[in-house]
Amino acid sequence: MSKSAATHRVRQSAFRTRSTVVAAGLGALMVFGAGHAAFAAGTTDVSTALSAPAQLVSEQAAAQAKAAQQASKTAAQAKAAAKAAAAKKAAGWTNPVENYVVSATYGKGGSMWARKHSGQDFAVPTGTPVKAVHKGVVVKAGPNGAGDGPAYGNAIVIKHANNTYSQYAHLSKVQVRVGQTVSTDQRIGLSGNTGNSSGPHLHFEIRTTPNYGSAINPVTFLAKAGVKI
Structure with a gap:
C-alpha cells in the first residue's frame, strides 16, 4: 500500500470515530434533557414528561370550550327571561306613577x-x-x-x-x-x-x-x- 493511500484510510477512520462520538453525545444530551424534564415533573417516565405540555394545552382548550358553551347558555337563558318578563308586563297592568x-x-x-x-x-x-x-x-x-x-x-x-x-x-x-x-x-x-x-x-x-x-x-x-x- 502506498503512503498516500494509508494516510487517506487513517483520516477516514478518524472522521467516522468523531461522528460516532458526536452522535453519542447528542443522544446523551437528549436523554439527559428528557430525564431533567421528567425529574422536574416528579416522574422518571420520559415519554410522560414529553407529552405533558400537549396534554395541558388540550385540557385548557377543553375547559375554555366548556366555559364558552356555559356563557352562551347563560346569555340565552337571560335573553329568554327578559323576553318573558317583557311579554308578561305587556299583557299585565301597572301603577300609573312611581314614588307616590x-x-x-x-x-x-x-x-x-x-x-x-x-x-x-x-x-x-x-x-x-x-x-x-x-x-x-x-x-x-x-x-x-x-x-x-x-x-x-x-x-x-x-x-x-x-x-x-x-x-x-x-x-x-x-x-x-x-x-x-x-x-x-x-x-x-x-x-x-x-x-x-x-x-x-x-x-x-x-x-x-x-x-x-x-x-x-x-x-x-x-x-x-x-x-x-
Whole structure:
C-alpha cells in the first residue's frame, strides 16, 4: 500500500470515530434533557414528561370550550327571561306613577267633589311621568277634562279590552293624542295641578265607559289584576 493511500484510510477512520462520538453525545444530551424534564415533573417516565405540555394545552382548550358553551347558555337563558318578563308586563297592568303617596281614596266624601270621590289620588310632584296602566287606545285627551268638565283639568282616557277604561286627570302636560295606541307602562303625560285640585297629584279612575259617572274602585280592580297600590 502506498503512503498516500494509508494516510487517506487513517483520516477516514478518524472522521467516522468523531461522528460516532458526536452522535453519542447528542443522544446523551437528549436523554439527559428528557430525564431533567421528567425529574422536574416528579416522574422518571420520559415519554410522560414529553407529552405533558400537549396534554395541558388540550385540557385548557377543553375547559375554555366548556366555559364558552356555559356563557352562551347563560346569555340565552337571560335573553329568554327578559323576553318573558317583557311579554308578561305587556299583557299585565301597572301603577300609573312611581314614588307616590296615596291621598284621597275612591268613595271618599267631601266638599271637593259633587258626589263621592270617583277615583284614587296619587300625590306626586308636578312633572312626574304618568304611565298607561295597560295597553289600549286613547279615546279622550286634552283640556276641560278631555270633555268630562273643567274640574278634571287636563285629562286622558284610554280604552282597554272588555269595556274597561282608565282616566288620568289634573295633568300639567298631555303627551298623547286621540286614536293613538299605547302600550303598558308607556308615558302618556306629566302630573300637575290643573282643574279643581288642592295640590300637585294624579287623579286616576277605572271606568266602564269613557265618560264621567261610570267609575269603579280602581284599587280593587288593579288588585285583581295583580297590582298593589
